[in-house]
Amino acid sequence: xxxxxxxxxxxxxxxxxxxxxxxxxxxxxxxxxxxxxxxxxxxxxxxxxxxxxxxxxxxxxxxxxxxxxxxxxxxxxxxxxxxxxxxxxxxxxxxxxxxxxxxxxxxxxxxxxxxxx
Numbered sequence: 001x002x003x004x005x006x007x008x009x010x011x012x013x014x015x016x017x018x019x020x021x022x023x024x025x026x027x028x029x030x031x032x033x034x035x036x037x038x039x040x041x042x043x044x045x046x047x048x049x050x051x052x053x054x055x056x057x058x059x060x061x062x063x064x065x066x067x068x069x070x071x072x073x074x075x076x077x078x079x080x081x082x083x084x085x086x087x088x089x090x091x092x093x094x095x096x097x098x099x100x101x102x103x104x105x106x107x108x109x110x111x112x113x114x115x116x117x
Contacts, residue, residue, distance in 0.1 A: 003092060003099045006030040006039060012098075017061070019052035025102040027052075028089065031072050033059055038072050039100040041087040045077065051086070073108035085109070 004022045012018060012032040019042050022028040027042035029052045040061070042050050049065040056062075060069045060078065068082030075088040088106035092099040105113075 002102045004028060004089075004102055006037070006098045006100055009037075009093065009096055009098055012037070015056070017052055017056050019050060022100065022102060025089070025100075028100055028102075029061070030098065030100070031056060031061070033072060037091045037093060037098045038106060039089040039091060040070070040072065040075055043086075044068065044070075044082065045084040045086050046082045073106060074112040075106070075109045076112055085112075 006020050014032050014034050017031040020028045028039050029042040031038045042052055044063040046068050047065040049063050051061050054062045054064045059072050061072055062069050066081050069079035070086050071078050075085040077083050088109040089100035089102055090104035090106055
C-alpha cells in the first residue's frame, strides 16, 4: 500500500475540492462530497486539464476545457467528449487526516468495473 497525505479532515468543507501533489502517482484531486472523501487523478482523460480547476456539482466534476464530466466516486466518464474513466484512489481516513491509497482503486470504481452498464 502506498499512502499519500491529502488533507486534514476539517480543512476541506463539504462541496469543495483541491489539488494535491501525489508524488509518483502525479497530482491528485481530493473531493468532499457531503462529508465523504474521494480522490481521483487530477488530469482529465480527454484533454490536458486539471480537474481541480473544474466545477463540482453534486457527485460530478466538469473538466474546465471541454466540459466533459466524470462521476467522482467511480471515476466513470459520463459526458462527452470524455470517454475514458479517470483513475480513482481508495481513501483512508483517521480522526484528523485523509490519505489516498495510490495502489488501490476506489470501491465504487471496482464495482463499476465489475458490472459495466
